[in-house]
Amino acid sequence: MRFIQEALKAIDRGQYGECVGCGEDINEKRLEAVPWATMCVRCQEETEAEHISSRMVLARPEAEETES
Ligand SMILES: [Zn+2]
Numbered sequence: 001m002r003f004i005q006e007a008l009k010a011i012d013r014g015q016y017g018e019c020v021g022c023g024e025d026i027n028e029k030r031l032e033a034v035p036w037a038t039m040c041v042r043c044q045e046e047t048e049a050e051h052i053s054s055r056m057v058l059a060r061p062e063a064e065e066t067e068s
Contacts (some may be wrong), residue, residue: 003036003038004036006020006038007035007036007037007038010038017031019038019039019040019043019055020038020039020043020060021042021043021044021046021047022040022042022043024040026039027041027042029037034051
C-alpha cells in the first residue's frame with residue numbers, strides 16, 4: 001500500500017500528524033479514524049480530484065499520436 005509507506009516515511013521524518021500537502025496539523029479525529037493519513041481532509045480531497053481528472057486524460061485514445 002503506497003499510502004501506508006508514505007505515512008511510515010512521514011513518521012520517520014517526524015512529520016506524523018502533519019499534512020504533507022500544506023504542512024498544517026491533521027485533525028486528531030481524522031488521525032483516529034485514518035491513522036495512516038498523510039494529508040488533511042482538504043488536501044486529500046484536492047488530490048482525489050486531481051486523480052480523477054488525470055484518469056480522464058489517460059482514458060483518451062492514443063491512436064492520434066501513433067498515426068503521425
Ligand atoms: Zn493539507
